Amino acid sequence: MHRILVASCLTCLISAAALAQTAATKTAAAPSPTKQAADEVIALTRTLWVADMRKDVAGSLKGLADDYTEFNQDFPTRLDGKALNAKLAEAGISGSGSVIAADMANEKVQVYGDVAILSYNYVGLTKDKDGKIEPSKAKSTRVYVKQGGQWMLVHANFGEAK
Numbered sequence: 001m002h003r004i005l006v007a008s009c010l011t012c013l014i015s016a017a018a019l020a021q022t023a024a025t026k027t028a029a030a031p032s033p034t035k036q037a038a039d040e041v042i043a044l045t046r047t048l049w050v051a052d053m054r055k056d057v058a059g060s061l062k063g064l065a066d067d068y069t070e071f072n073q074d075f076p077t078r079l080d081g082k083a084l085n086a087k088l089a090e091a092g093i094s095g096s097g098s099v100i101a102a103d104m105a106n107e108k109v110q111v112y113g114d115v116a117i118l119s120y121n122y123v124g125l126t127k128d129k130d131g132k133i134e135p136s137k138a139k140s141t142r143v144y145v146k147q148g149g150q151w152m153l154v155h156a157n158f159g160e161a162k
Contacts, residue, residue: 037151038109041116041144044151049102055093061086065145065152072158073138096129099136114146121161137161 031039044063051059061082070079079085104120124136143155 034111037111037116041109041118041151042107045104045118045142053099053102055098057086057089057093060089063151063153065147065154068154070156073160098127099124100127100133101125116144116151118142118144122158
């Protein structure tokens with residue numbers, strides 16, 4: 001009787017350990033909602049950069065909310081609205097310079113429900129009309145809001161990095 005009781009207890013312990021291992025494996029395999037949101041926001045940012053490098057204004061504006069606002073080092077005031085950003089982007093593509101590489105360093109995404117804040121150091125290279133390549137850098141923050149199941153950029157701040 002004692003052997004049966006010990007064998008039953010051991011079987012229960014082994015089964016419980018196996019179930020715990022299975023649950024831990026399933027939990028580890030599925031990304032957390034925060035990690036998934038961070039990955040989506042970073043992917044959207046990279047998609048916007050690719051469109052910008054191709055001088056595809058429509059593509060570079062695709063992820064912007066209509067009420068998008070921006071601070072940057074080129075203008076002394078806040079830029080309000082997707083329409084103004086589109087106008088400036090259209091004028092900018094007529095220039096002879098181009099972005100040839102862009103990436104982010106030290107990226108961090110903070111997620112609060114349907115709001116995600118991406119901060120990073122922008123590092124890139126631009127080529128001017130004469131073929132001269134210059135580094136491009138900025139301290140950047142982007143604020144995204146999930147609207148209708150899509151992350152939309154509602155505000156950005158691009159500051160000079162010295």
